[in-house]
Amino acid sequence: MATLVDIAVSAAINLLSALIFLLAFAILRIQPFNDRVYFPKWYLKGLRSKALKMPEPELIDHAGLDSAVYLRIYLMGLKIFVPIAFLAWAVLVPVNYTNDTLKIAQLVSNVTASDIDKLSISNVPLKSQRFWTHIVMAYAFTFWTCRVLLKEYEKVASMRLQFLSAEGRRPDQFTVLVRNVPPDPDESVSELVEHFFLVNHPHHYLTHQNGHLFVLSLVYCVNIYCWGDLWEMVLDIKDTSYFLDELSVATHPSVSSFRLNSKGLGKGLVMEEAKCGSHMVVCNANKLASLVKKKKSKKNWRDYYQLKYDRNPLQRPLKKTGFLGLWGEKVDVIDHHTSEIEKLSEEIEEERERVLKDPKSIMPAAFVSFKTRWGAAVCAQTQQSRNPTLWLTEWAPEPRDVYWENLSIPYMSLSVRRLIIVVAFFFLTIFFMIPIASVQALASIEGIEKRAPFLKPVIEIKFIKSVIQGFLPGIALKLFLIFLPTILMIMSKFEGFLSISSLERRSATRYYIFLIINVFFGSILTGAAFEQLNSFIKQSANEIPKTIGVAVPLKATFFITYIMVDGWAGIAGEVLMLKPLILYHLKNIFLVKTEKDREEAMDPGSLGFNTGEPRIQLYFLLGLVYATVTPILLPFIIIFFAFAYVVFRHQIINVYNQEYESGAAFWPDVHGRVITALVISQLALLGLMSTKEAAQSAPFLIALPVLTIWFHRFCQGRHKSAFVKYPLQEAMMKDTLERARDPNFNLKPYLQDAYIHPVFKGGDDDDEDDDLSKKLESDSVLVPTKRQSRKNTPAPSRISKASSPSLSEVVKDGDP
């Protein structure tokens, strides 16, 4: 048991290490050659400003709503825990401290108890009336947490709606992703999609404006035409100008072919006009992507030799064509690469044509655009066809957020994949220790000696022996934990999510479950997950909270240390960015051949929602669990949240590059996890109380989880739809406003190329990039250390189509 002094020493050490990190950061960041590590965002955005002085709206402009709301999680931590800490210290600490239980226990049975335990609930004697205080406090803490959660949910929901409605025109506002287009023997996916939406969303589907009504009426006509015995009826009403009889349809100049609707409403007429409807089918472009990659590498080499030649124009670089340039004919490298690039370009063009034309490479999915946001909102929220597994519609993610590989998974396969992943994740979480333990056994001295006896003399050397003993067993676990987020991400990808943001959200959920089971419960109950599971199965439902409740106060010291090591020092390590720093300089020395390589060596990273958020949630869990039990833990949590807030604010403003903008779609998850933590804390307290023989007071705690879960459902009903649906009122408002502002805007060309698989624009962009980077290089030669020089980089177009703040705004606040 650690005493207060121990904790203080540990805190001092950790604070010191944090300070050292910060100091190192302070020194390293002012070195210009580290700029690309510590201020990559300014290179990407082409502007500069100071951290920590940005008001929230500007932060949203600068780094996106996702990042701004992500910071609010830390703020929420402070909002929850600062008042709770004050209350706990003012009420619970005196109540706990003014008992003699531990002192007596020490005297009687020689039990060692630290000062920390004297401040905790362990110091209150059995059957004491003082437990009422803890129960009242539990209610107060729950009430306060829920209040903050509700306010934050409200605030974030309104921020999201505000953000969505304040945004400029964006392709995803008009676009719906359609999946599981049913196969059809007669029509291509493209035609099928076109006809389906012409028929079922006639007023809203975006087509050429001229001939629109005409197309419609034809579709109606044909649909009725094929309605069995209704043919006469259609002929009867041909006198209304909207309906044309068979003859005039067949001879009309704009009709290229004419077919009866033999298999339902999804089809109609194939018309010249109708063909230009705005939707993009999704192609399977894996081969194309590999060709593009190859071309890029060749280009890079050519640039390198070109640069070499430019510096030393006397000697044209030569190279053998064989393996690794070791044999074969000697050729002029620059010419050789140029010709190869040309060859590849042709191949790519061919492949591109093939992909676009070959019906087999077209996946049964499409991005369908509508004339109005209202039309898109309607289509995204409704069911299209009888069969709910066909013609699935949902909001299209941002173009850069689309995860292209998953767009064509059929429904049945999706649900099988989900089952597989659920089972796999269960085993991963519960039994992950088993393979690691066996690897550890192999990696031990005995294991190695048994398997590879010839290594025995080497191993027996004392230094190597100690390395193996101290290092190898640990490294297996460490490696697993490092790769865990990647494993979880692969799981989510396999499960078939359609956007990077949803992949990350799902991975975050899984990571959180893993942390709760293996870190929180694992530390409290000190046993691997499958051992816990085994003992839980054998224990009664009554006993489980008791087991946890009893163990919680005993582990307070451990978790305080954990917060300091993982939280404080970890955050300080984050700001130092040691790994990107080293990697960047290594790359710079060995790999960087051209300016473009340098751009690529720069690794701004991103927020990493899938790992970062679950870790924060662990602190929420610790704070809530220990608030009533060992309030001394709370200040450590508060310091963590405050410190992390400052650091991540800096990182978001100066370092991280936003990969996508989901509009804070992750908030319901964040909210749900804090609620989970709250319920766990209540159950643990309930268990603890029932072992304290506080039979009178304990039952009053049963209502807490019920009320908390009800509160959660209430919040979800009240606010979740803001993160899932898009109200028609908003859509209509924006449409109306836009029509008034810009009545002649032609949406069609605007949306035409929005959702194209990256490889289809890759090639051209590449060339541009090349040109750009060359152009920029000369710039940077002139003023190499001034980041402001990047102001004229047209780079923003590479990062996002979202509105970046206008220069004047940023400059205004730039230098205070």
Place this chain on the structure above:
Amino acid sequence: MATLVDIAVSAAINLLSALIFLLAFAILRIQPFNDRVYFPKWYLKGLRSKALKMPEPELIDHAGLDSAVYLRIYLMGLKIFVPIAFLAWAVLVPVNYTNDTLKIAQLVSNVTASDIDKLSISNVPLKSQRFWTHIVMAYAFTFWTCRVLLKEYEKVASMRLQFLSAEGRRPDQFTVLVRNVPPDPDESVSELVEHFFLVNHPHHYLTHQNGHLFVLSLVYCVNIYCWGDLWEMVLDIKDTSYFLDELSVATHPSVSSFRLNSKGLGKGLVMEEAKCGSHMVVCNANKLASLVKKKKSKKNWRDYYQLKYDRNPLQRPLKKTGFLGLWGEKVDVIDHHTSEIEKLSEEIEEERERVLKDPKSIMPAAFVSFKTRWGAAVCAQTQQSRNPTLWLTEWAPEPRDVYWENLSIPYMSLSVRRLIIVVAFFFLTIFFMIPIASVQALASIEGIEKRAPFLKPVIEIKFIKSVIQGFLPGIALKLFLIFLPTILMIMSKFEGFLSISSLERRSATRYYIFLIINVFFGSILTGAAFEQLNSFIKQSANEIPKTIGVAVPLKATFFITYIMVDGWAGIAGEVLMLKPLILYHLKNIFLVKTEKDREEAMDPGSLGFNTGEPRIQLYFLLGLVYATVTPILLPFIIIFFAFAYVVFRHQIINVYNQEYESGAAFWPDVHGRVITALVISQLALLGLMSTKEAAQSAPFLIALPVLTIWFHRFCQGRHKSAFVKYPLQEAMMKDTLERARDPNFNLKPYLQDAYIHPVFKGGDDDDEDDDLSKKLESDSVLVPTKRQSRKNTPAPSRISKASSPSLSEVVKDGDP
């Protein structure tokens, strides 16, 4: 332990009682004076046909899809259990019977075992390899059940879609129920609804056709107008013909008032044209309803005296006006009642006016109609406003299905009510025995003697004593069980459901949970629910299935008896309709004054989904649980399903009156409950196996519940939306078809009066009914015993607006 002979005797007795019931039914039903008990449906529908010879499509026409699909539940029972029974008898019974475990046990320890046990799993020795058979069979049964479930889900979903699309024009196809209209200080609910939908569903909201576009453009204009600094922009584009500037709006003849949109888009212009948009606001008409009821009773009395006077024209009936006619002035009763009726009519008219005009009596809900089914489908499936608790839209239930009292509950209140009901239901289910036990204690001899010592001499009489001892304690429980469905229905009403069908569905779910806990587990574990709960809390998660698994085979005999008494005899009792028979004749003798009273004395009843379906589900549960354990139970289940199918088919065709048509919306519940039963049966088998020390084979069962739950999720994803949503493709198809069939149909008057609170049309209908029934009376005097004479009753209009089958169709199949 009952032997096979005992069971056979019991079966014979129960079959005999069922036969007696059927015989009584056969005799009673041919008595013409019982026609109104056994064939009320023919009176209501005005036609006659023979039972059991109707093919399904005709049955749907005759009794509605709900009834037809309800019958499919019994059929599904047969489809599941007939093959399972064959397989079980062919495989499991021999495997169980060819062991000597019980014989040896009998010899060794004098344990009594019946023949039934010899056929059950109890006869297989511990650690036997034969348990593999049971496990394979469990997989086979699960597979077969799931297969039947999937096929049925598919079939019912397609029947529902078929039904919805084959139906004629119905008001609810075009109508959406809007709740939680936000309060507004300036506008009435009606105006607010009108403006909101004009703005947000401009092309689809049903308004007068003329002036429609004009109204739209004005609304657009005003909406833009109030958009802060955008006013100039609007003035700039006034040259396009759709937009008018302020001046021309203000002076336009059709504009009656003009107001800026100061609080959002929900408001626009108050225009003469726009006012006629088709939506009905919901009024609070409780006082009105009571007045109408009073008037009806007065009318009834007047009719009675009129009849009396007609029979004896010499003496005009006189009556004193005071209390019960005991004192006061003597008046001519007929005149007196006539004048009172007139007075009431005036009052009703006044109240009706008041309700319609008084803004306080208008509830914040409305039925909004659209021009097309497409428009209604879109509105019902989308979120309208930013705040997801305002402007809630959902499909309007059928007019006769609406539960008017609940239309105006605000969101917050709804979610509090839900919490209250969840808690209340928990206590009701778990602790219902406690108050009953205390009532029973009071009602016992000792209780009565203690409370009321003066009754002692009376109680001590032997006959009365035995009545009290044998009767009173039981009656408390019986009364509770009789009132349970009503209590559950009240709970559902309090919870705030909007249609009678959803009220019944929710009550059914609760009743099912109650039956599982208190009948199934209650019988197996022989303890009140709270005792079970207590022991479950104290048992480990591992032990619970074991406890259940061990008890299951022991209770086989009990459940066989239960099936025979509750199932067989109960069903036979259902067809006899003893209660309605007695009540009808009692009413006929004492209460019936007029022909109208006779109509009302007739009580056809209805299907009673909220009690009937959960009871069927109990048989599914028993069948699935015992299929692997004691297969001898299966034939009893099969007989129940077959018998019940025949009886309920008869009842649905000849007796029950359809109260609403939900289009089989209950099927997902039915499906879910069979899945629940399946999972319970698997867990029980798993528990049983693990006590049989079949350690090798038992773990293979763990995958079964996982797969079953996955199957359930798959089915819900695949088919549930057919019961919740309405695909746009269908809607568009019907709209298009209708436009072709009937291009000039004016929807507006058709929908105008569809959703009016019953009391608002009540008064007038009453008068008509009176006239009709008088007219009919003379008819029935001529041919009093011929039911065919009712063919010309215009009664169908009273029952439903749904399409009743054309006479020719029914007559065609009527007399084979």
